[in-house]
Amino acid sequence: MLRKIWEHRADYAYVLPAIAVMLIVIAYPIYYTVELSFFNTPPGLQLRDKNFIGIDNYTAILTSEVFWKVTWNTLIWTLGSTFISFVLGFATALALHRDFIGRGVLRAILIIPWVISAVAASYIWKWIYHSDFGIIGAVLVQLGLADRPPNFIDSVSTVLPSLIVVNIWREFPFAMIMMMAGLQTVPDQLLRAAKVDGANAWQRFWHVTFPHLRNVSTVTILLLAVANFNSFIIPWIMTGGGPSNASHIWITHIYELAFGRQRWGVASAYSVLLFLILMSLGYFYVRALSGNERKDGSA
Amino acid sequence: MSTIAEPAPRSQARRRMRVDGWRWGGRIFLVFMLLYTALPMIWMLLTSIKSGFAAMQFPPQWWPDEPTLASYQKLLDPQNSVGQDFLRFFWNSLFVSTATTILSVIVAVPAAYAFSRFTFPGRNFLFFAVLLRNMFPAVIFLVPLFILMRAIGLVNTHGSLVLTYLTFGLPLAIWLLKGFYDNIPIQLEQAARIDGATRFQAFILIVMPLSAPGIIATAIYSFIGAWNEYIYAYTFLSKNDQLTLPVGIQRFFSENTTDFPGLMAASFMMSVPVVVLFLVLQRYFVRALTEGAVKH
Numbered sequence: 001m002l003r004k005i006w007e008h009r010a011d012y013a014y015v016l017p018a019i020a021v022m023l024i025v026i027a028y029p030i031y032y033t034v035e036l037s038f039f040n041t042p043p044g045l046q047l048r049d050k051n052f053i054g055i056d057n058y059t060a061i062l063t064s065e066v067f068w069k070v071t072w073n074t075l076i077w078t079l080g081s082t083f084i085s086f087v088l089g090f091a092t093a094l095a096l097h098r099d100f101i102g103r104g105v106l107r108a109i110l111i112i113p114w115v116i117s118a119v120a121a122s123y124i125w126k127w128i129y130h131s132d133f134g135i136i137g138a139v140l141v142q143l144g145l146a147d148r149p150p151n152f153i154d155s156v157s158t159v160l161p162s163l164i165v166v167n168i169w170r171e172f173p174f175a176m177i178m179m180m181a182g183l184q185t186v187p188d189q190l191l192r193a194a195k196v197d198g199a200n201a202w203q204r205f206w207h208v209t210f211p212h213l214r215n216v217s218t219v220t221i222l223l224l225a226v227a228n229f230n231s232f233i234i235p236w237i238m239t240g241g242g243p244s245n246a247s248h249i250w251i252t253h254i255y256e257l258a259f260g261r262q263r264w265g266v267a268s269a270y271s272v273l274l275f276l277i278l279m280s281l282g283y284f285y286v287r288a289l290s291g292n293e294r295k296d297g298s299a
Numbered sequence: 300m301s302t303i304a305e306p307a308p309r310s311q312a313r314r315r316m317r318v319d320g321w322r323w324g325g326r327i328f329l330v331f332m333l334l335y336t337a338l339p340m341i342w343m344l345l346t347s348i349k350s351g352f353a354a355m356q357f358p359p360q361w362w363p364d365e366p367t368l369a370s371y372q373k374l375l376d377p378q379n380s381v382g383q384d385f386l387r388f389f390w391n392s393l394f395v396s397t398a399t400t401i402l403s404v405i406v407a408v409p410a411a412y413a414f415s416r417f418t419f420p421g422r423n424f425l426f427f428a429v430l431l432r433n434m435f436p437a438v439i440f441l442v443p444l445f446i447l448m449r450a451i452g453l454v455n456t457h458g459s460l461v462l463t464y465l466t467f468g469l470p471l472a473i474w475l476l477k478g479f480y481d482n483i484p485i486q487l488e489q490a491a492r493i494d495g496a497t498r499f500q501a502f503i504l505i506v507m508p509l510s511a512p513g514i515i516a517t518a519i520y521s522f523i524g525a526w527n528e529y530i531y532a533y534t535f536l537s538k539n540d541q542l543t544l545p546v547g548i549q550r551f552f553s554e555n556t557t558d559f560p561g562l563m564a565a566s567f568m569m570s571v572p573v574v575v576l577f578l579v580l581q582r583y584f585v586r587a588l589t590e591g592a593v594k595h
Contacts, residue, residue, distance in 0.1 A: 010498075014413035017406045018473065021466050029443035036442070092332050095325035106329065108578060110336050111585075115577045117527035119545035120566035123552075124343045127559050135342055138359050149357075169335065177585050201321045230436035233529050237549065254438045259534065264442055271439040278435060 030275075036268035050265065057269035066245060066253070074249040076160060077235075078228045081167045086221055088168065089175025094205075096176075097183050107180075114173035122237035125166040129153050129238075153239050156246040163247055166234055171227070175220050182216035183209070226281060250274055347371070347563035354559045370564035381551070385565065387540055388547030393572075395457050395543055396525040399464040403472050403521040404514055406465065411476030412502060416485070437467070437530045445534060459535045460543070464525045471524075472517045479513030480506065516583040523573045544569045 037057055039050035061067050096107055113121065128135050129152040137149025152162040186209050194204045232251045235241060241248035241256060248256075250270070258267035346354055348366045376382035444463065445454070453459035483506060491501040507514075529545040536542055542550060548569065552562045577584060 008417065011413055011417040014409040014417070018410035018469055021406065021462075021469065024447075024466075026440070026466060028447065029440045032443035032446070033439060088332065091328060095329050098322070098325075106333065108581060110332060111577070111581070112340065112574055113336055115523060115573050116570040117529070117545055117573070119527070119529050119548065120570050123548075123562050123566050124339050127346060127563065128339055128342060130559075133355050133357060133359060133559075135359060138357065142358060169339065172332075173336075181585070230438075232436070232438065251436050251438045255441070255530075258438075258442055268442065275435065275439065 033268045033271050033275075036264055037272045038269075039265045041262075041264040053265075057266050058273075060266065061269055061273070066248075069245055070248050070250060070253045073160060073245075073247065074229065077164060077167075077231075077249050078225055080161075080164045081171060081228045081231075082221060082224045084164070085168045085171040085224055086175045086217075088172040089177075089220075090179045090217075092172065092176045093179035093183055096180060110176060111173040113170050118170060118233040119237060121166060121170050122234050125169070126153070126238050129162060153247075154243060156243055159239060159243065159247045163235055163238060166238070167228065167231065170234075171224060175224060178216055178220040178223075179213065182213045185216075186212045222281070222284060226278070229278070229281075343563045343567060347560055347567055349560050351558055351560055355557070370560045371568070373561065374564055374568065381561075384539070384547065384551060385568075388542050388544045389568075391457065391542060391547075392526055392544040395460050395464070396522050398457070398461045399468065399525040400518050400521040402461065402465050403468050404518055407469055407472035407476055407517060408507070408510075408514065410469075411473045412480055412506065414473065415477045415480035441530070441534055444531075448535060453535075455536055455538050455541055457541065460525075460528075460532055463531050463535075464521075464528060468521045468524050472521060475517050475520065476510070476513050479510045479516075483509050512583050515580060519576055519580050519584050522576065526573050 036050070038052060038054060040053045040056070041050045092110065096103060127133075129137075131137065131149060131151045131154055134149060134152070136152070137146070140146040141149055150158070153159050190208050190212075191204055194208050199207065230251060231249070232255065235247050235249055235252050236255070239247045241252045245253075251274075254267050254270045254274070257263045257270065345361075345363060347370055348368060349360065349363045350365065350367055350369065353360055353363055353365065373379055373381055374385045377386060448454045448459045453462065487505050487509070488498075488501040491505050492498065496504065527545065528543075532543045532546045533549075536546065539550070548562070548565045552558065552565070
């Protein structure tokens with residue numbers, strides 16, 4: 001083993017800069033977070049004054065009501081955004097697969113929301129949802145569907161779905177790009193053969209196209225799920241987690257605990273829990289990716 | 300002969316009807332998606348050319364009665380204090396994003412090449428470690444990084460952002476580039492080696508030029524990622540003259556939240572560089588993203 005490492009010593013030179021940067025900025029913070037999660041940190045940035053309290057931070061989290069509320073929000077947010085973004089993106093990719101005039105332009109327009117900053121997107125939608133002058137509310141009133149403009153993001157019951165709509169707006173283009181590329185790998189001969197054999201459009205999709213896209217779909221869904229689980233900007237800027245925690249998800253909650261209330265220890269314990277969840281998601285991610293590679297035989 | 304030919308017309312007609320049904324469904328769906336995508340952006344533009352008073356009306360002016368570029372003029376006027384701030388934020392964003400992009404390419408190119416070509420012990424482990432990093436949210440790293448940056452004296456400097464963006468952009472950059480290197484035939488390098496080139500020469504002279512589209516794509520990704528980043532900039536920078544656009548816009552519009560035309564104009568101008576970059580280079584951009592996940 002050591003001899004093998006020595007033989008390949010020149011190879012490491014290529015990856016060394018990347019690894020070095022990541023060790024400093026990634027490995028150390030992970031270690032530090034785990035350590036801090038076992039300490040009580042009095043408010044203020046004087047972290048030297050922390051005192052060891054074992055697993056108290058963890059028990060405090062798991063027994064708090066807010067934790068379950070936020071976890072439930074995170075679940076709805078992640079699953080809802082991921083599922084709908086994927087379905088819309090996939091359907092758009094299918095509809096765009098056939099060539100027609102203006103296809104390139106349409107595709108470019110559809111991708112723009114994904115390129116612009118989430119901060120800009122949050123402000124645009126905040127204005128659209130505005131409870132007095134928002135355009136959606138105005139349209140609803142004009143059409144006689146509502147007496148007065150509804151409070152989309154100031155009401156506990158509608159805030160999370162409203163934010164999910166914004167998130168999907170920004171995210172479905174990603175699924176669309178991935179699935180468009182996937183569709184190009186479906187062999188035409190197979191589709192034509194299926195057509196000759198009398199398969200209708202749905203049967204061709206379900207029995208030929210879809211099985212071919214299983215790997216791409218898995219990777220896309222996992223990437224979306226991870227991105228959604230980790231999202232911060234949209235809820236933070238649009239609502240800051242409110243009203244009454246109705247739109248707090250894990251990340252915004254951790255941020256508020258750490259930088260808002262300076263409860264670093266508790267926030268670190270939250271981060272460690274998050275870590276464990278993501279690790280298990282990561283296991284599937286790696287499996288899906290290495291499944292890709294094995295099939296391909298290239299790596 | 301006749302027994303085979305006879306049912307054909309009917310089934311063909313039925314098939315055409317069905318295909319048409321799918322096609323029409325697809326078109327209607329595309330129109331719906333186009334509206335969903337474009338209407339918010341159109342409303343942003345329409346609001347940005349209204350006066351503050353015109354924007355705050357109910358029912359709204361669907362089309363501005365008196366279109367005005369006042370908001371844009373205010374933001375771009377170096378004499379005005381708002382304009383000064385905005386232009387400074389813009390410049391800061393440009394500087395941080397460009398520096399991040401250049402460094403990312405320099406570090407990611409050799410790493411991606413190594414992951415694609417060499418089989419050194421620990422290669423797979425390292426590669427997946429790189430990918431796994433991609434899964435963890437910024438928040439986990441914020442506290443320790445903040446302390447680390449303070450220890451090395453980088454808080455409130457653009458250096459802290461460049462270093463952070465570099466690290467967090469690297470996994471994706473390496474992944475994207477590896478996809479490109481995987482598709483460059485190794486025989487090309489072997490031929491160069493036989494002609495007497497060293498491995499490094501083969502890499503610089505043969506592989507680098509061929510992977511130019513991948514490098515361009517990676518650069519666009521780094522740039523857009525850095526340009527749009529919010530959470531680190533929000534945490535690491537507190538001095539007003541250091542802020543990047545996403546944070547800067549938030550700071551000065553949270554002071555007077557009623558200036559929606561100004562906010563929309565700022566959002567629009569913040570989006571222009573990345574959208575233009577994307578539209579000009581979208582071929583590379585889309586290809587790179589899918590190269591890693593979908594192998595040809």
